Amino acid sequence: MKSLACPIREGAGLHPEAQALTFTGRSWSYRELDEEVGRWVAALETRGICEGQRVALLATNHVASVFLFWALGRLGALFAPLNARLTAAELAPLVEDVEPGLVLALEPLRDKLPRAEPLESFAGTATSGTCRALEEGSPRVVLFTSGTTGRPKGAVLTEGNFRASARASAANLGPHPAPRWLGTLPLFHVGGLSMLTRTAYEGGCLVLHERFDAEATNRAIDEDAVSHASLVATTLERVLDVRGGRRVPSTFRFALIGGGPVPVPLLERARAVGLVALQTYGLTESCSQAATEHPGEADGRTAGPALPGVEVRVVDAEGRPRGPGVEGDIQVRGPTVMAGYWRRPEATREALRDGWLHTKDLGVLDERGRLTVLSRRTDLxxxxxxxxxxxxxxxxxxxxxxxxxxxxxxxxxxxxxxxxxxxxxxxxxxxxxxxxxxxxxxxxxxxxxxxxxxxxxxxxxxxxxxxxxxxxxxxxxxxx
The missing domain is CATH 3.30.300.30 (ANL, C-terminal domain)
Incomplete structure (x- = not known):
């Protein structure tokens, strides 16, 4: 199996002074980010973190989360980000399930996790050159998601999943010499992690924001040369309200819109100011996008066709493919599909059967292979x-x-x-x-x-x- 080097280390060699990350007015080049990640590797090694261990994190978007993610990859350890909006009662069983070797949290959130150490001051001045080569099947993240029973399950996403997702998204959106993704989605969600990884794999820059803010998003579009963003319908509407009809600059290419159907009038408002909004369908288990509108064919009526290299089909109760216009269960196959659920073999066997991810979502494909999602799981x-x-x-x-x-x-x-x-x-x-x-x-x-x-x-x-x-x-x- 092919060995894969850390993209930050590669970027530091190929384009060391190119901007890799910005956060709250500060920026890091690939060289600077590589050095910072090395300090986090040293701190983790001091704490005995090694291949296969898990580190749990409770944080809103913060630059330290980025350093931690890439440092864990260099050690072959797993990143287990937890939803910062959950209560202490909701978080406790997740931490117990993942059995982390280390728990970190932003200072304002530490009261939710009694074991947590402060994220902000974790890394010292010492540095480490450790940088393991990973394989496509190397686990990178345990990302908790609930099924229809409500019991949390940790989807295990691999290095190959993230790289395949980045390749597929780039193939669909078209080439860009150095994309600048606006990071307003939480890094404890698959969407946020997808933006983090795809910028690094493509030699781009993550313009990370602590949280979504409509005015800050518009400033990033207008002043920070952001080229791509990922939103949901409610945040797109707030962005457009703040713009007040001002057109977006030519540097901004596309906004991916997930989280459910988008009203056609909202898409029309977006296009009236030059903001091309592409509907998308994805889930944690498929490492974000599975289907997305193609820029040249987007009409806002569907979530688009399967991404390049990914297959999406609609089947009946016996698993037989449905024809165009016939409703059924959505299934996904391809290199973006998760390795399985953390320590949940029965749930894994239920979700991954015959090479397909059984999403339990309902949808329909049209004659052009474009997907319309009818229900995101029966009761979700x-x-x-x-x-x-x-x-x-x-x-x-x-x-x-x-x-x-x-x-x-x-x-x-x-x-x-x-x-x-x-x-x-x-x-x-x-x-x-x-x-x-x-x-x-x-x-x-x-x-x-x-x-x-x-x-x-x-x-x-x-x-x-x-x-x-x-x-x-x-x-x-x-x-x-």
Whole structure:
């Protein structure tokens, strides 16, 4: 199997003074980034971190996260970033599952992880020249994602996954001598890590922001020569609102839009100011994009065809391919598909069968092979690009002493795309708590984006003859 060198070390040799990274007004050339990564390698070696070990990180976007990611690659260790929006109760089982040799966190977040050491001051002045060559199958990241059961699973993404994803994206978007990707997506999401890696593989620059801000995004487009960005519909709309009709400069090429369908009027607004927005479909298990509109054929009606080198098909319940226009289950195959789930062999066998990733999403292909996603898993709620799993919220609600049953469904929302609504059955002998009480109960264990927008009490939940919950009835009632 081919050995793969660290792209930062390669870049330091090929174009040492080219800009590799910017963050909060400071920039690093490939030479400077290579040196900084060497200091992080030395600090990790001092702590005994070596091949195969995991390092867990709790952080919002920060330059130290970039240094840590590349340093772990030089040691053959795995990066396990955790969602900074989760509560301490949600984080604890993830850390237990990954069994890290080291836990780091930004200082403001350390109270969520009792074992965490401060990320900002971890590396010292000593440096190390250690730089392992990796193979395509070398694990690089354990990235937690939940299935429809709500139980977190760690998708293991390899060096080959990230490189294949970068190649496929570049082949679809077209050549660029040194792309400058705007990094507003969190580095604990696959989208953020994809931007981090593809800039390095292509000799480009990551323009990293701590968080999304519409005004800062527009400044990056106008003043920092950003060429590419990745957004969701809600953030695209905020960018356009701030622009106020000003056209984007010619240096800006494309914005990838994920996280669910994009309203056609919004795409038209974008194109009116010269911002080419390309819809995309992907998931953690496929290392971000699986299908994306081609720039020369984009019309905003689909998520586009499969990326070059990747296959996407739609099948029936028996796994037989569906023809154009016929709905079915979406499956993905290719070098971007994960190695499997961390220490979850049964879940891995369920997801990876016959060489295909079974996404459990529903979709349809047109006669040109372009994908339309109909449902992102049967019960999944996508709120502003964040996955919200009903089972996880339901488990918290039924722990309340006054609640006998709970069911959560998503309903359309103009701002967030979807929001969760909870239907509740009171426990005998208990008065139903009010909304404020329930919100406070959920806040103990659930991140803000998972909070139900409404609580609706019922005498009983609708079920079919087999006793299965009829969520479609609840969706209709919640939307009525």
């Amino acid at each position: 709620i996508v709120r502003g690009g964040e996955n919200v799993y009903p089972a996880e919220i339901e488990a918290v609600l039924v722990d309340h002493p006054a609640i006998a049953e709970a069911a959560v469904v998503g309903i359309p929302d103009a701002r967030w795309g979807e929001v969760p609504v909870a239907f509740l059955v009171p426990r005998a002998g208990h008065a139903p708590p009010d909304g404020e009480t329930l919100t406070a109960w959920c806040r103990r264990c659930l991140a803000g984006f998972k909070q139900p927008a409404r609580f609706i009490w019922r005498e009983a939940l609708p079920r079919n003859a087999m006793g299965k919950l009829e969520r479609q009835v609840l969706r209709r009632d919640a939307s009525g």
